[in-house]
Amino acid sequence: MKVSIVGSGNVATHLAKALHHVHVEIQGIWSHQFENAELLANQVDAKAIRQISEIANDGSDILLISVKDDAIADVAAQLKNYRGIVAHTSGAVTLNILNENVNYGVFYPLQTFSKHKTLDFSQVPLCLEANNTQSLRQLKTLAALLSKNIYEVDSEQRKILHLAAVFACNFPNYLYGVAQQLLAQHQLDFEIIKPLIAETANKVQTALPIEVQTGPAIRNDEQTLQKHEELLKAHSDWLMIYKLLSEQIKKNR
Amino acid sequence: MKVSIVGSGNVATHLAKALHHVHVEIQGIWSHQFENAELLANQVDAKAIRQISEIANDGSDILLISVKDDAIADVAAQLKNYRGIVAHTSGAVTLNILNENVNYGVFYPLQTFSKHKTLDFSQVPLCLEANNTQSLRQLKTLAALLSKNIYEVDSEQRKILHLAAVFACNFPNYLYGVAQQLLAQHQLDFEIIKPLIAETANKVQTALPIEVQTGPAIRNDEQTLQKHEELLKAHSDWLMIYKLLSEQIKKNR
Numbered sequence: 001m002k003v004s005i006v007g008s009g010n011v012a013t014h015l016a017k018a019l020h021h022v023h024v025e026i027q028g029i030w031s032h033q034f035e036n037a038e039l040l041a042n043q044v045d046a047k048a049i050r051q052i053s054e055i056a057n058d059g060s061d062i063l064l065i066s067v068k069d070d071a072i073a074d075v076a077a078q079l080k081n082y083r084g085i086v087a088h089t090s091g092a093v094t095l096n097i098l099n100e101n102v103n104y105g106v107f108y109p110l111q112t113f114s115k116h117k118t119l120d121f122s123q124v125p126l127c128l129e130a131n132n133t134q135s136l137r138q139l140k141t142l143a144a145l146l147s148k149n150i151y152e153v154d155s156e157q158r159k160i161l162h163l164a165a166v167f168a169c170n171f172p173n174y175l176y177g178v179a180q181q182l183l184a185q186h187q188l189d190f191e192i193i194k195p196l197i198a199e200t201a202n203k204v205q206t207a208l209p210i211e212v213q214t215g216p217a218i219r220n221d222e223q224t225l226q227k228h229e230e231l232l233k234a235h236s237d238w239l240m241i242y243k244l245l246s247e248q249i250k251k252n253r
Numbered sequence: 254m255k256v257s258i259v260g261s262g263n264v265a266t267h268l269a270k271a272l273h274h275v276h277v278e279i280q281g282i283w284s285h286q287f288e289n290a291e292l293l294a295n296q297v298d299a300k301a302i303r304q305i306s307e308i309a310n311d312g313s314d315i316l317l318i319s320v321k322d323d324a325i326a327d328v329a330a331q332l333k334n335y336r337g338i339v340a341h342t343s344g345a346v347t348l349n350i351l352n353e354n355v356n357y358g359v360f361y362p363l364q365t366f367s368k369h370k371t372l373d374f375s376q377v378p379l380c381l382e383a384n385n386t387q388s389l390r391q392l393k394t395l396a397a398l399l400s401k402n403i404y405e406v407d408s409e410q411r412k413i414l415h416l417a418a419v420f421a422c423n424f425p426n427y428l429y430g431v432a433q434q435l436l437a438q439h440q441l442d443f444e445i446i447k448p449l450i451a452e453t454a455n456k457v458q459t460a461l462p463i464e465v466q467t468g469p470a471i472r473n474d475e476q477t478l479q480k481h482e483e484l485l486k487a488h489s490d491w492l493m494i495y496k497l498l499s500e501q502i503k504k505n506r
Binding site: 010068069070092110111112113114117119123124125127149151153156157159160161162163164165166167168169170171172173174175176177178179180182183185186187188190192193194195196197198199200201202203204205206207208209210211212213214215216217218219221223224227228231232237238240241242244245248249251252 | 372378409425464468
């Protein structure tokens with residue numbers, strides 16, 4: 001099975017490296033910036049492509065489109081003649097955006113990727129969808145080389161998954177940042193709180209979050225809530241967040 | 254070194270078990286509910302105490318008070334004759350609440366404890382404070398038996414630490430719960446999103462949160478933000494959270 005890739009961002013990079021790692025042959029890589037395509041191609045023994053139209057006939061079986069959401073349609077329009085399966089990797093875009101192709105699908109890795117952070121791809125959930133059984137089967141075959149966690153998820157469900165990922169990843173990460181800044185402002189090392197962050201994520205691997213909620217809000221400990229609000233009075237944004245989330249947690253009591 | 258414990262909640266239970274595990278002798282355990290003291294005492298080869306006054310002369314070196322924050326002062330008042338070091342385990346209460354004792358301190362484990370979830374205590378940060386050098390040294394000796402992560406933290410800093418823990422633990426856990434409920438409402442298994450939760454916490458073990466922020470808000474991807482808000486229109490509480498946290502993340506761009 002041969003794969004080509006359009007894109008050179010975080011997702012494209014992690015996918016390309018993971019595919020290379022399991023010895024899937026990567027034919028071509030095209031990126032809006034040729035230098036970026038070259039940089040990535042060099043790392044995965046692939047060829048950097050100058051003209052996107054060249055990919056249409058490069059003999060690959062699957063073409064992964066891993067570009068910004070609002071560029072997917074544009075890119076796909078230039079690849080109508082592609083004879084394999086065109087699949088985008090976005091959580092937020094429907095399958096049908098690719099419907100001018102013959103065989104198309106979605107190959108969505110539900111994970112947070114940062115450029116300089118490697119991760120164990122075998123644990124990354126891959127959410128698949130395709131416009132026909134044959135294409136779905138081929139995407140599954142590719143996915144199985146990369147990960148143990150493969151899910152069939154339709155476009156409606158994938159939207160929810162993408163939204164849930166914001167609550168499960170982007171928002172918690174922002175809140176870690178608030179904690180880090182609070183500590184730094186009081187000469188406290190972020191290191192102190194890292195085991196707590198790790199254990200909080202660890203707990204919900206085996207329990208429902210709602211069952212393991214701790215803290216002053218779930219105990220309805222008004223005295224502590226008020227002390228905390230007092231400490232935040234110079235940070236109106238963080239105070240607003242503190243109040244809103246504490247109120248919500250209280251409703252789960 | 255012998256320890257006695259007042260309390261039988263999550264923190265008291267985890268501390269008692271961790272101490273027992275490293276062969277620290279636990280003398281007595283007193284709890285508001287005698288049955289609870291008995292239950293815990295039986296698990297750690299200790300004696301359940303009926304009258305709190307008995308603890309004052311039980312020959313232990315350190316007495317850990319691990320009760321609800323607003324009960325600490327009451328308990329301490331009944332233990333003025335205790336001859337060892339009295340230490341409470343709260344993140345939110347000052348050292349001075351114990352100042353009617355001779356030797357007193359704080360022994361605050363910065364972690365989220367749930368009753369039925371065991372955890373590796375050797376990673377738990379222990380934040381110590383005492384009213385004199387000798388007491389601090391003894392608390393450090395005890396702490397070193399339990400954990401590799403020992404910090405001296407004064408009462409002002411501990412307040413901030415406790416507040417930061419709400420942002421780093423209680424709020425993220427609440428948001429995991431929103432994600433879980435969103436998925437359940439759309440027949441999606443919470444399992445799908447667990448690797449993402451784990452990796453999000455894992456990333457900040459080696460990077461600053463602000464450097465690894467991902468998602469539509471930090472990309473200022475208005476189209477996706479609007480789609481997500483649309484999906485949340487039947488959940489006004491979650492929509493409010495989504496808007497507020499997205500706005501805050503945008504400010505970090």
